[in-house]
Amino acid sequence: MGEHTDHDDDALIDRLQRGAFSYIEKYVNHENGLVADTSRDGSPCSIAVVGFALSCYPIAVENGWMTREAGAALTLTTLRFFEASPQSEQPDATGFKGFYYHFLDMKTGRRVWQCELSLIDTTLLLAGMLTAFSYFDGDGAEANIRELADALYRRVDWQWAQDGFETVAQGWKPECGFLHYGWEGYNEATILYILGLGSPTHPLAAKSFGGWTMTYQWENLLGSDVLYSGPLFTHLFSHAWIDFRGIRDDFMRRSGGDYFENTKATVALHREYAARNPNNYEGYGRDFWGITAGDGPGYRDMRVDGRDRRFFGYMSRGAPYGPDDGTIAPWAMLATLPFTRDAALSGTRHLLASYPQVCKEDRFASGFNLTLPGDDGEGWLSDGWYGLDQGLLVMMIENAKSGLNWKLLRGCPYVISGLKRAGFDGGWLSP
Amino acid sequence: MRSTNIAPQLDRDGRAALARRVRPEDWSNPRPREIYDLVVVGAGPAGMEAAQYARGLGLSVALVERNQLGGNSLNAGSIPSKTLIHSARLCAQIRDAAEFAVSSPAELKLDFTALKSRMMRVRARIAEYHAVDRLQHDGVEIFFGDAKFSGPITLSLGTTSLQFKKAIIATGARAHPPNFPGLDEVGYRTSTNIFDIPELPQRLAVIGGGPLGCELAQAFCRLGSRVTIIQNDPKFLPREERDAAELLSESMARDGVDIMLNTTVVGAHAESGTKFVDGQNYDKKVSVPADEILLSIGRLPNVENLDLKSAGVVCDDGGVKVDEFLRTANQDIYAAGDVCMSHKFTNVAWVSARMAVSNAFENKRTRHSEMMIPWCTYCEPEIAHVGMQVWDAHEKSIPVKTYTVMMQDVDRAIADGEDDGFVKIHVRDGTDKILGATIVATRASELINEMSVVMSTGIGLRDLARVIHTYPAQSEAIRLAALAYEKDNPGRD
Numbered sequence: 036m037g038e039h040t041d042h043d044d045d046a047l048i049d050r051l052q053r054g055a056f057s058y059i060e061k062y063v064n065h066e067n068g069l070v071a072d073t074s075r076d077g078s079p080c081s082i083a084v085v086g087f088a089l090s091c092y093p094i095a096v097e098n099g100w101m102t103r104e105a106g107a108a109l110t111l112t113t114l115r116f117f118e119a120s121p122q123s124e125q126p127d128a129t130g131f132k133g134f135y136y137h138f139l140d141m142k143t144g145r146r147v148w149q150c151e152l153s154l155i156d157t158t159l160l161l162a163g164m165l166t167a168f169s170y171f172d173g174d175g176a177e178a179n180i181r182e183l184a185d186a187l188y189r190r191v192d193w194q195w196a197q198d199g200f201e202t203v204a205q206g207w208k209p210e211c212g213f214l215h216y217g218w219e220g221y222n223e224a225t226i227l228y229i230l231g232l233g234s235p236t237h238p239l240a241a242k243s244f245g246g247w248t249m250t251y252q253w254e255n256l257l258g259s260d261v262l263y264s265g266p267l268f269t270h271l272f273s274h275a276w277i278d279f280r281g282i283r284d285d286f287m288r289r290s291g292g293d294y295f296e297n298t299k300a301t302v303a304l305h306r307e308y309a310a311r312n313p314n315n316y317e318g319y320g321r322d323f324w325g326i327t328a329g330d331g332p333g334y335r336d337m338r339v340d341g342r343d344r345r346f347f348g349y350m351s352r353g354a355p356y357g358p359d360d361g362t363i364a365p366w367a368m369l370a371t372l373p374f375t376r377d378a379a380l381s382g383t384r385h386l387l388a389s390y391p392q393v394c395k396e397d398r399f400a401s402g403f404n405l406t407l408p409g410d411d412g413e414g415w416l417s418d419g420w421y422g423l424d425q426g427l428l429v430m431m432i433e434n435a436k437s438g439l440n441w442k443l444l445r446g447c448p449y450v451i452s453g454l455k456r457a458g459f460d461g462g463w464l465s466p
Numbered sequence: 467m468r469s470t471n472i473a474p475q476l477d478r479d480g481r482a483a484l485a486r487r488v489r490p491e492d493w494s495n496p497r498p499r500e501i502y503d504l505v506v507v508g509a510g511p512a513g514m515e516a517a518q519y520a521r522g523l524g525l526s527v528a529l530v531e532r533n534q535l536g537g538n539s540l541n542a543g544s545i546p547s548k549t550l551i552h553s554a555r556l557c558a559q560i561r562d563a564a565e566f567a568v569s570s571p572a573e574l575k576l577d578f579t580a581l582k583s584r585m586m587r588v589r590a591r592i593a594e595y596h597a598v599d600r601l602q603h604d605g606v607e608i609f610f611g612d613a614k615f616s617g618p619i620t621l622s623l624g625t626t627s628l629q630f631k632k633a634i635i636a637t638g639a640r641a642h643p644p645n646f647p648g649l650d651e652v653g654y655r656t657s658t659n660i661f662d663i664p665e666l667p668q669r670l671a672v673i674g675g676g677p678l679g680c681e682l683a684q685a686f687c688r689l690g691s692r693v694t695i696i697q698n699d700p701k702f703l704p705r706e707e708r709d710a711a712e713l714l715s716e717s718m719a720r721d722g723v724d725i726m727l728n729t730t731v732v733g734a735h736a737e738s739g740t741k742f743v744d745g746q747n748y749d750k751k752v753s754v755p756a757d758e759i760l761l762s763i764g765r766l767p768n769v770e771n772l773d774l775k776s777a778g779v780v781c782d783d784g785g786v787k788v789d790e791f792l793r794t795a796n797q798d799i800y801a802a803g804d805v806c807m808s809h810k811f812t813n814v815a816w817v818s819a820r821m822a823v824s825n826a827f828e829n830k831r832t833r834h835s836e837m838m839i840p841w842c843t844y845c846e847p848e849i850a851h852v853g854m855q856v857w858d859a860h861e862k863s864i865p866v867k868t869y870t871v872m873m874q875d876v877d878r879a880i881a882d883g884e885d886d887g888f889v890k891i892h893v894r895d896g897t898d899k900i901l902g903a904t905i906v907a908t909r910a911s912e913l914i915n916e917m918s919v920v921m922s923t924g925i926g927l928r929d930l931a932r933v934i935h936t937y938p939a940q941s942e943a944i945r946l947a948a949l950a951y952e953k954d955n956p957g958r959d
Binding site: 149208210211214215216217219220248249250251252253254255256257258260263289290311313314342343345355356357358 | 562565699700701707708709712713716720728746748749856857860861865866867868869870872874875885888890895950951954
């Protein structure tokens with residue numbers, strides 16, 4: 036292949052980061068700031084991808100991929116859209132109670148697919164808004180950005196989202212009310228609780244975080260001590276914005292680790308699982324891992340090489356408990372760059388050298404499965420790209436390079452307040 | 467599968483043998499004594515255990531039963547379901563035989579009548595150990611009939627009056643009735659009568675994702691029914707941890723069970739001879755066609771028609787209210803088993819029955835909250851647990867760490883092709899004191915007993931690492947967890 040492997044590490048990282056950001060450039064609607072969920076025709080906007088996009092504009096400015104003025108303008112367009120969009124119980128509104136529907140029409144910004152008002156996706160959008168709030172510190176448009184981001188964050192009614200319970204609901208629909216999918220154990224929601232607890236207007240109850248962490252398990256698993264959560268992305272999302280190095284909540288104080296170290300341990304666990312490869316999937320090894328949420332070959336039962344195999348579509352995959360159908364997310368290894376640089380690069384280089392088809396136009400596909408032979412016999416590969424993968428990768432690479440996103444939210448008063456109300460202390464939170 | 471034409475005869479023989487043992491047709495109640503040391507109301511697992519244990523102490527004992535000896539465990543629960551599950555497991559093994567280099571027949575045939583006959587014979591055989599004549603031989607005086615309290619130390623059966631120094635209420639529990647419209651009209655089955663169905667249903671809808679619902683959903687699916695299981699919670703088995711419940715979901719889906727989580731049943735109706743269970747999955751309406759509907763939404767304690775009030779016994783929705791020592795509000799009356807315990811398992815019934823007798827007559831003050839109760843859901847893989855869950859430890863502010871071994875890493879499990887699952891052992895962090903364990907494995911119901919023994923005797927995880935296990939064995943997973951502890955804590959304790 037050569038195209039990527041000719042680069043030294045830093046050049047390769049820069050190129051792949053730039054490639055990932057180009058997704059946002061290509062699939063953003065400049066009229067309203069909405070960004071498509073995927074590159075596929077007719078894809079709606081995912082509000083989470085918008086959150087990642089808002090967090091990537093400062094990175095683009097700092098790296099010289101766009102001017103500060105252009106970054107500010109696109110950010111302001113996005114915030115103005117959300118400020119002006121309808122918030123009501125109407126089924127085709129954009130949001131309600133300050134939260135937003137998961138998927139929106141790219142042009143009108145109205146709810147599509149009768150989707151849910153999503154707490155976690157709204158959180159990721161708000162994290163992007165607070166990134167903009169923290170980065171754009173100038174006058175004029177930048178002052179407007181701060182004012183709008185602040186207002187949009189303040190209007191979110193987190194208490195309503197508790198629905199009378201200790202922990203938060205996962206969503207709401209005008210057709211049926213709150214959705215409780217039964218979050219149990221650690222997952223990507225840490226940032227949700229932190230932003231919810233940090234609200235100066237409608238904060239989550241202080242004990243809500245403790246209610247959620249009550250179901251955590253500190254586990255010695257495949258030789259690693261981890262706060263387990265199966266899908267790799269759950270160990271990355273909150274970390275894209277928040278610098279967890281050296282700060283600890285009550286659970287981590289008792290366990291003697293921190294969430295940053297936990298992600299490092301999780302990478303070790305995923306690599307060990309891939310090396311053991313108990314289900315004998317093609318390709319798996321210490322440099323072929325990254326089991327997480329992503330696209331898959333589709334739901335089907337097949338006999339492959341004398342074994343019954345069950346494949347899945349887009350879903351949240353995990354290790355070692357599963358579900359695992361032999362599909363990895365090719366972007367996931369590089370997204371662990373701030374935690375385990377050697378493992379991230381070793382795996383990414385192996386992937387690019389052996390299976391260059393996973394990275395077209397310098398963007399990684401969402402899913403890759405070597406066990407299921409594709410049309411060309413080189414495994415099944417997801418079509419196009421997913422915005423979440425690209426946005427997360429841009430941010431994680433930047434955090435590894437400069438720590439920009441971490442630094443920005445370390446200065447955000449709402450994040451500091453939320454972390455402290457959740458019981459975090461030590462490290463950079465120390466007075 | 468081999469078909470048999472002797473099934474009807476075996477069935478008749480089995481029924482006759484069972485009847486002789488659990489309620490003889492020509493039975494006459496004995497003449498009652500003036501007063502009994504102990505009267506036990508209900509002859510399920512708790513009642514029979516209490517009666518036999520009390521006889522062992524030399525007490526005079528009357529055992530009163532409304533229907534048949536054996537209770538739900540023998541007649542409608544544990545034993546019939548495990549017999550069915552065993553046949554279902556065989557079906558699955560035959561289908562998967564090619565994985566083990568053994569060819570399987572092109573078409574798998576099930577003789578459901580023969581299966582039911584076997585179920586009857588198994589019940590009859592087990593009933594022998596608890597039969598009427600055996601209890602009589604032990605000196606237990608058995609009364610069949612509808613009993614109710616007529617005072618604080620008196621029980622009435624029609625015109626017969628039984629006086630007691632102490633009594634134990636062990637009337638058990640029954641399937642929770644439906645609480646949504648239409649089901650009574652279209653007809654449904656519960657654990658009490660699901661095993662009476664004349665033939666294997668083509669389509670079975672199971673309402674409720676607790677242990678029995680999951681066990682039977684998977685078993686009927688493996689026997690050849692098209693099964694849909696409807697659960698109102700986001701996961702099955704609410705008492706179990708996420709990882710266990712999710713493994714079970716995956717396993718059932720692999721077997722072909724249609725799974726509907728987060729779905730509330732709102733009613734049932736019939737159309738053109740087909741039953742439909744109507745449900746609501748948030749904003750989506752679902753309607754599940756079925757030939758049979760199994761309702762498995764919990765159990766209700768049997769406290770009606772006992773006139774508990776006249777004996778001064780108090781009950782609520784959870785059943786007979788007892789203190790830590792299993793005493794009711796009437797200090798001479800105790801309760802045991804499903805009628806008062808939150809864990810409605812046969813092993814809990816046995817232990818609580820002994821505890822009640824012991825507390826009543828041996829001046830013991832044993833607390834039921836201190837029971838260490840292992841339990842198991844008999845799906846494949848089985849899911850077993852003993853002691854604390856992690857959230858129990860968190861609630862009590864006990865620091866907890868879990869040592870986990872995946873069955874995928876256990877030699878025997880790999881060799882057997884039974885490598886789904888895990889062993890998790892929870893210890894008090896910083897020590898080797900075992901707080902609890904969850905095992906998901908093909909034979910978790912057996913493996914968990916090692917953990918029960920270890921915990922009951924206070925053996926720590928470090929000492930467990932030094933216990934020599936047979937090799938290869940699936941229980942190696944327990945040893946590997948202990949070794950992981952030892953590696954994690956060299957030279958401590």
